[in-house]
Amino acid sequence: MSNLDNLTSKIIKDAEVKKIEILNEATVKADEIIKKKTDEANKKASSILQKAEMESKTIKERIISKTDLEIRNKKLLAKQQVIEKVFEAAKEKLKAMNAEEFTKFIKNSIMALNIHGDEEIIINPVDREKLPEKFLDEVNKSLISKGKLGNLKFNVKTHEIDGGFILSKNGIEINNSFDELVNSLKYELEYEVGKILFTE
Template structure:
């Protein structure tokens, strides 16, 4: 019986040792799994933080870029309005020309053109106050044998200057058209004067 007790005791002792060994291996395996998952979680966390940083930096850059573009566009729009105002003021200043200067402008402009001399001169209401038939006759005399300009009965819907018309073809010497034609070549220079 003592052999049986010894055997039982030995089996129990072996079982106890195996139990401890199995529990130790299980604990070790558990720790390995936990450490592996913790490392994966840390890598994922680091990756997510880096991705969030990159996304926030990109988003910040886009927001700043968009804001800078908006500011630049608003500045350009404001500058454009100021330049428009300068050219509109130029037209307005030309419209304020006294009658004598206006007659000299009309006369010198017409005499500098290569025209047939039988065109109609279209004027606005203010122009009709300054230019009369006697003045047209004076221009016709200077045009010599081709001078047969006529003062049009129709009134132009422009701010100042005049239009020469013949058979539906117009030579536009309105102040608006003259300033607009000069605007392309002067706009850069005007902008430099205004904004530098």
């Protein structure tokens, strides 16, 4: 074989060796790049999953919290409605008093008040009919016996108060209507009534 052939053969052989080296190196680098990118992708995927799980947990907690609040509000509203009905029933019971009970109630209520004894009694026509003819005389005598003026009189005008009475003098009123009496007790008794109704 001539020197030229030998040289050509050596160049080709070296080229083959170099090619194999380059290919091997490229394969190693490719594997490294693939591994790096795979690791990065896995980390991102893990991060996305963690974020999704956290968001899912937060959303779930929000929904549960909102639902709990709605349930509490509905229960509270239902309780308030029941309590309201109890107080309304109390008003109806007061309005349903017969003449004797009503007369006694009005007299005792007036005698318990710190008044001068010359006020006007404001009362609706239906309730006034329940009172006996000598009601004012009896109440005024009782007031005099307590050192009061004993000069109560009925207001001449008709008043549509929903049961009970109002005492009036010089534009100042003591409101003892059934609505006012029950409403004044509401704040004080609401908690107690709720305990009685809803204690399990």
